[in-house]
Amino acid sequence: MATAPLHDEPLAAAYDARLLRRLLRYLVPHKASVAVALAAIVGHALLRLAEPYLVKLAIDRHILTGELAGLELIAAAMLVILTGSFLLEYLETYSMGMIGQRIMYDLRMEIYGHLQRIDVAYYDRHPVGRLMTRVTTDVDALNDLFASGVISVFRDIVMLAGIMAVLLWMDWRLALVAFAVLPFIALVTQWFRRNARAAYRAVRGWIAKINAALQENITGMSTVQLFRREARSYADFDRLNRGHAQANLDSIFYYATFYPAVELIGAVATAAIIWYGGAWTLEGTLTLGSLVAFIQYSQRFFRPISDLSEKFNILQAAMASSERIFGLLDTPPSLVSPAVAPSPPGRGEGRITFEHVWFAYRGDDYVLRDVSFTVEPGERIGIAGHTGAGKTTLINLLLRFYDVNRGRIAIDGVDIREIPLDALRRRFGLVLQDVFLFSGTIRDNIAFGPAAGSDAAVRAAADAAHASPFIDRLPGGLDAEVAERGATLSAGQKQLLSFARALAFDPQVLVLDEATSNVDTATETLIRDALHRLIAGRTTLAIAHRLSTVRDMDRILVFHKGELRESGPHRDLLAQRGLYHTLYELQYRDQEAKSAKASASLRLADSPQRG
Amino acid sequence: MRLPLNPAAWRLLPYVARYRARFAAGSVFLLLATAIQLVSPWVLKLAIDDLTAGVTQAKLGLYAGALVAIAALGGVCRFWMRRIIIGASRLIEYDLRGHFFARLQRLDLAYFQRNRTGDLMSRATNDLSAVRMMVGPALMYSASTSIVFVVAVALMLSISAWLTLIVLLPLPLVSVAVRRFGDAIYHRSERIQAQLARLSAIAQEALAGVRVVRAYGREPAELERFEAANREYVARSRAVIMIQGLFFPSLAFCLGLSALVVLWAGTREVVAGRMTAGDFVAFNAYLTMLAWPMIAFGWVTSMLQRGMAAWQRMLAVSDAEPGVRDPPPHAARLPVGGVRGRVELRDLSFAYNGEPVLQGVSAVVEPGQMLALVGPTGSGKSTLVNLLPRLFDPPPGAVFVDGVDVRQLPLAVLRGAIGYVPQEPLLFSATVAENVAFGAAENGRRDDEAGGDNGDGAAGAVESAVALACLDADVARFPDGLATTVGERGLTLSGGQQQRVALARALLADPRILILDDALSAVDTRTEEAILARLRGVMRERTSIVVSHRISTVRGADQILVLDRGRVVERGTHDELLARGGLYADLDRQQRLEAELEEA
Known part of the structure; x- marks a missing residue:
């Protein structure tokens, strides 16, 4: 996969540097906050450097001399430093945290905005779950980089440089003595980093295997049980579990060695300071206060160094995530509005023509072959065909979710590829088989398009779609919240809502892929009637699942294996006794019996009231 | 702590008891490592006192050597402490994971239909690692920090009783503050998680319904909806950052106040002849050592809390009774002459x-x-x-x-x-x-x-x-x-x-x-x-x-x-x-x- 280059060390370095540069660009819009954070960091570091120096002053000026006058000054200075540190550290944490959050915000908007533009075909290849990971988990991994990584590396460096400067200033000889241990620290850190990283990778590898095995065993537990494989599955799992434990035991060694080693090196530094510094103190070339301050400074020396090596892990995780995110952002949408729209086509009459259209989702596997037909304004067209005939593909192409491979589709003679996407799609009202409801109110779900209708329009649409009676029964009516994708609504109710949505959108052309859901007969009648109102006087292109829809159409196009094979009104096609006749027998004949039963039962239900 | 009263905690005991020898050995090293660590400020004190009184280079060499020796010895103990205790926690993790898997194998199809795979996986991974943190690092740190605390305070008392008391005054406050901050951060973080779930739900919807969204030209509306949720997410994160940002500076401030007291009152004590310069330096060093137990206390309690919650979630799976079970031996029957298949x-x-x-x-x-x-x-x-x-x-x-x-x-x-x-x-x-x-x-x-x-x-x-x-x-x-x-x-x-x-x-x-x-x-x-x-x-x-x-x-x-x-x-x-x-x-x-x- 795309992570492969990371394993190649020299290549990886250059590659990581490029990724990092690109990531750092996200700091640019927040340069004011970054400046504040940097200033706070420098200020805070300087104040923290002053603390051991005050101890030195207390020792040299007061403890050794026995003079108390002026001690208040040191105490006051200390209080000022404490207060200043408090404020600056707060400012530092806050501004760094917020920089991280704002960048996350920007990134999420960028990724999400990109997902709104990217080709629908991209969604075919990438499951929604994975795309979600880009917006959530991967972005969060970058948060660590910005909130606690990049900027605090700067803090560690400022701290290190500051300590070195103060030591050199106080006594350059003793400073050099203290610095003598630095190469050893560097060596130990290097050793630790390399081994800990390898050990960490090994552990991650085992965890991935354990997760895969768990996943497989949980989803396939009944297979395991049916074949009485429990013992062997357990043995297999045990092998992974043991490997994981062993890898962890191995990695403990590096941690268990590293921290004591750093402490030992620190102790060597302190010992050296006492040995040389003590001698110089006795000679009188170094004050006792300076000696104590040196010891305190040298102890603060090692924290930033081990911190720096920990930042490296954060960087690694962030690189992997940013690689995935940029991979998505770098996939350009290929279906875009034309750069220069020809004279705005206006609303026109809306004559749709398919001219020798060929299309394949993949390679040469053509789903539509040389399809040509015209839909006159106001004409109602039914599309019939067996599974795999290419019916849904027609809709996908007409709304430009995909572009044709050969031939063209035109509206009023204008190729749809020359019409801005929003203007093109504005013409169509789409009703899909799988009614998609969004969380929000019923009203939001009806007034769905950008030109969200007035209350009256929403109400009118709901009335016309026969949705009002059930909506009014919901607590809150139009303002009732739609639970998780309409889980509380019946299939029939969802269907009626989708009709209302299409009506409120008031499209020039209605595109239907309505479902033959299992609904009770009363709802079936409602749906049928609503559908009639929906298509009345409107150009309609309907994938005909319902017998009533088929019959009412002006013309039916019969597709078979990607080709347009028959065309004409219901009666004529039936009379031909060709493909359509077979399809009719297969798909619609049963409905005839059912709808006869339905109208019969309705008549029965009505009669007592009349009588 | 109320933890031992929790019945679930007792059920962890057999897993721990299996490695009691290791834990015993680990505790010895822990004790040694901690004790040795506490000696070095005392060496420093002796060195400083000698320096103020005048001393030979040879004696300085002795002190320097002592410091290195202490660090080396302490390092060795620390190495074995980590290896043994953290190692034991890894072995316990191994046992727990194996047992968990074996329990899963006994459960029936209906159970796996009721419980989502992701949820069960999370118990076998995330929850398990929280439990391990509890029996390993959390135990180790709480033991070592309590020893540091007790011994350091004792040594400080021996240097100057009343200075110790003044210095320790703000410390209970620190512990309370750590707890309070921890709780507040936890609650506010929950609100972030809830908002993240909402944000994900919005994205999930729009991505799953991409065709409808595009067909109705609803991209701008969807972006707006997402932006609102995203904005709220940042707002909630800000609430956490504000309080989290206060956490360490407040700690540093409290500890700094103690240091200030030592600086001011300690200097006066030395001048008054009730303390030596070495005492002063050592006292400062012990005070620094106390900072960590204060912070660790809050950290360890939250780790214990998380660990117990995770352990209970794991137990819920382990305790689930399989709906389909072998017949009890007395009720079991076999077809005469083996299964023929009628x-x-x-x-x-x-x-x-x-x-x-x-x-x-x-x-x-x-x-x-x-x-x-x-x-x-x-x-x-x-x-x-x-x-x-x-x-x-x-x-x-x-x-x-x-x-x-x-x-x-x-x-x-x-x-x-x-x-x-x-x-x-x-x-x-x-x-x-x-x-x-x-x-x-x-x-x-x-x-x-x-x-x-x-x-x-x-x-x-x-x-x-x-x-x-x-x-x-x-x-x-x-x-x-x-x-x-x-x-x-x-x-x-x-x-x-x-x-x-x-x-x-x-x-x-x-x-x-x-x-x-x-x-x-x-x-x-x-x-x-x-x-x-x-x-x-x-x-x-x-x-x-x-x-x-x-x-x-x-x-x-x-x-x-x-x-x-x-x-x-x-x-x-x-x-x-x-x-x-x-x-x-x-x-x-x-x-x-x-x-x-x-x-x-």
């Missing part, structure tokens, strides 16, 4: 989640016969065949094999007698051969007379099973033949190939009863006919129950049951049912038409 359903009714799925189904299938189940989706066919191997438990007195209620047969005997091929088989990430031989070794192990599974015999068996399932031609085209890895991390097989692997897998186990649950639905009709032809011999020797949508599959059955909404609505042979002109005849007509369309 299957009988007696007025079988079954409800799932309160919904009746099967009602009053009766049938008898003699060994060597084939029973076919036909009917629309949701008519209960699959449920019926799931009851036979007890993937779900049938009511008592309803399902019999050779006259014995399946609930009284030991599960191993029952399932060993049944070869079940599901519609959507699950193949494992292993080679084709391993997948086919999935159940073979178990049978080999049990049926000793089968002559052990020596390599050649096993390979031959796999090959003939593959051939029976008409998979041989496909396998020949795979890059490594039978040794090709399939599944998630290998070659992706077509639905039909997967089904045929599953068929071969079931055939290899040599079952008395063969169940095909719409098991050839993804195989094209021609291949299916070939498979059925090859299977004919195999099926003659056993009982077979076949669920199918295809008339072509079931037409040769000795008996066909047509199910509709859980009831048997028609029953008979193919010819009898066609003659009746009911549901079955309709289905037959439709499939003829479809075949006709295919040809067109």
Whole structure:
């Protein structure tokens, strides 16, 4: 996969540097906050450097001399430093945290905005779950980089440089003595980093295997049980579990060695300071206060160094995530509005023509072959065909979710590829088989398009779609919240809502892929009637699942294996006794019996009231 | 702490007790390491005192050497402390994970349908690691920090009692503050998590419904919705950052105040002659050492809390009683003379989640016969065949094999007698051969007379099973033949190939009863006919129950049951049912038409 280059060390370095540069660009819009954070960091570091120096002053000026006058000054200075540190550290944490959050915000908007533009075909290849990971988990991994990584590396460096400067200033000889241990620290850190990283990778590898095995065993537990494989599955799992434990035991060694080693090196530094510094103190070339301050400074020396090596892990995780995110952002949408729209086509009459259209989702596997037909304004067209005939593909192409491979589709003679996407799609009202409801109110779900209708329009649409009676029964009516994708609504109710949505959108052309859901007969009648109102006087292109829809159409196009094979009104096609006749027998004949039963039962239900 | 009162905590004890020797050794090193660490400020004190009084270079060398020696000795102890205690926690993790897995293996299908895979996985991974943090690092740090605290305070008291008391005054406050901050951060973080869930839900919706969104030109509205949620997310994160940002500065401030007191009052003490300069320096050093226990206390308590919550979640799975269990030994029965494969359903009714799925189904299938189940989706066919191997438990007195209620047969005997091929088989990430031989070794192990599974015999068996399932031609085209890895991390097989692997897998186990649950639905009709032809011999020797949508599959059955909404609505042979002109005849007509369309 795309992570492969990371394993190649020299290549990886250059590659990581490029990724990092690109990531750092996200700091640019927040340069004011970054400046504040940097200033706070420098200020805070300087104040923290002053603390051991005050101890030195207390020792040299007061403890050794026995003079108390002026001690208040040191105490006051200390209080000022404490207060200043408090404020600056707060400012530092806050501004760094917020920089991280704002960048996350920007990134999420960028990724999400990109997902709104990217080709629908991209969604075919990438499951929604994975795309979600880009917006959530991967972005969060970058948060660590910005909130606690990049900027605090700067803090560690400022701290290190500051300590070195103060030591050199106080006594350059003793400073050099203290610095003598630095190469050893560097060596130990290097050793630790390399081994800990390898050990960490090994552990991650085992965890991935354990997760895969768990996943497989949980989803396939009944297979395991049916074949009485429990013992062997357990043995297999045990092998992974043991490997994981062993890898962890191995990695403990590096941690268990590293921290004591750093402490030992620190102790060597302190010992050296006492040995040389003590001698110089006795000679009188170094004050006792300076000696104590040196010891305190040298102890603060090692924290930033081990911190720096920990930042490296954060960087690694962030690189992997940013690689995935940029991979998505770098996939350009290929279906875009034309750069220069020809004279705005206006609303026109809306004559749709398919001219020798060929299309394949993949390679040469053509789903539509040389399809040509015209839909006159106001004409109602039914599309019939067996599974795999290419019916849904027609809709996908007409709304430009995909572009044709050969031939063209035109509206009023204008190729749809020359019409801005929003203007093109504005013409169509789409009703899909799988009614998609969004969380929000019923009203939001009806007034769905950008030109969200007035209350009256929403109400009118709901009335016309026969949705009002059930909506009014919901607590809150139009303002009732739609639970998780309409889980509380019946299939029939969802269907009626989708009709209302299409009506409120008031499209020039209605595109239907309505479902033959299992609904009770009363709802079936409602749906049928609503559908009639929906298509009345409107150009309609309907994938005909319902017998009533088929019959009412002006013309039916019969597709078979990607080709347009028959065309004409219901009666004529039936009379031909060709493909359509077979399809009719297969798909619609049963409905005839059912709808006869339905109208019969309705008549029965009505009669007592009349009588 | 209230933790030991928690009954769940006691159940962790056996896991810990197993490594008591390690923990004992680890504690010794912990004690040594901590004690040694506390000596070095004292050495510093002696050195400073000597320096103010005048000292020889040799004595300085002694102190310097002592410091290095202390660090080296302390380092060695620390090394073993970490290795032993953290190592033990890894071993406990290993035990816990193994036991958890074994418990999962006992649970039934209904349990896995009720509980999402992701949730169970999270318990075996995230929760487990929280439990490990609790028994390893959390225990280690709390032990070492409490020792540091007690000893450091004692040493400070010995230097100057009243200075110690003044310095310690703000410390309880620090601990309380750590707890308070921790709670506040936790609660506010929960609000972030909730908002993240909302943000994800919005994105999930819009991404899943991308076609509708685009068709209605709703992209700007969706972006707006997402932006609002995103903004709220940042606002909630800000609430956490504000309080988190206060956390460390406040701690530093409190500890700084103590340091200020030492600086001011300590200096006066030294000047007054009640303390030496060395005391002053050592006192400062001990004070720095106290900072960590203060912080660690809050950190460790939150780790213990998280660990206990995680442990309880794991226990919930471990304690789940399997719905399908082996009969108790006294109630277990075996058919006389081994399983022959006579299957009988007696007025079988079954409800799932309160919904009746099967009602009053009766049938008898003699060994060597084939029973076919036909009917629309949701008519209960699959449920019926799931009851036979007890993937779900049938009511008592309803399902019999050779006259014995399946609930009284030991599960191993029952399932060993049944070869079940599901519609959507699950193949494992292993080679084709391993997948086919999935159940073979178990049978080999049990049926000793089968002559052990020596390599050649096993390979031959796999090959003939593959051939029976008409998979041989496909396998020949795979890059490594039978040794090709399939599944998630290998070659992706077509639905039909997967089904045929599953068929071969079931055939290899040599079952008395063969169940095909719409098991050839993804195989094209021609291949299916070939498979059925090859299977004919195999099926003659056993009982077979076949669920199918295809008339072509079931037409040769000795008996066909047509199910509709859980009831048997028609029953008979193919010819009898066609003659009746009911549901079955309709289905037959439709499939003829479809075949006709295919040809067109």
